[in-house]
Amino acid sequence: MKWAYVLYVLYSFESPDLTERQTAEIISWGLPFNAMWECVSFYNRYKPDIMTGAEVHIIQKHNDSAIIEEAGCVKVFTDGDNTKQGEKVMLYTK
Numbered sequence: 001m002k003w004a005y006v007l008y009v010l011y012s013f014e015s016p017d018l019t020e021r022q023t024a025e026i027i028s029w030g031l032p033f034n035a036m037w038e039c040v041s042f043y044n045r046y047k048p049d050i051m052t053g054a055e056v057h058i059i060q061k062h063n064d065s066a067i068i069e070e071a072g073c074v075k076v077f078t079d080g081d082n083t084k085q086g087e088k089v090m091l092y093t094k
Contacts, residue, residue: 003077003086004032005039009054013066023069026054027076036089039073043091051092069094 007028012021033039043050051068058066070093075086 003075005036005073005075006032007039007043007050008072008074009068010070011058011066011068013062036073036087040089043073
C-alpha cells in the first residue's frame, strides 16, 4: 500500500435532479508531499492560488452554486483500487 500527504478541497453544489446539496472532494494526487508540515507549508504559501483554482474548477464542473466547504492536507493510503484517509489538518472552513 502506498501513502502520501496531499491537498484536499471539500465542496458542495446543487444538482438539478436532487433536492439536497451534494458534496464532492478534490484530491491533489499530482502534488504529493512526504510530510504533513510540507503540505501545510505549501498550502499556506499558495493559499490564494489554490483556493481560486479550486473555485474555478468546481464552478466549471458544476455551476455557480458550487462552494468550497473545507480545505487542507490529508494523509491518504491507496493500493490502486481502494483509498483510505488518515491524519487530516483542516486549514480552511466556510
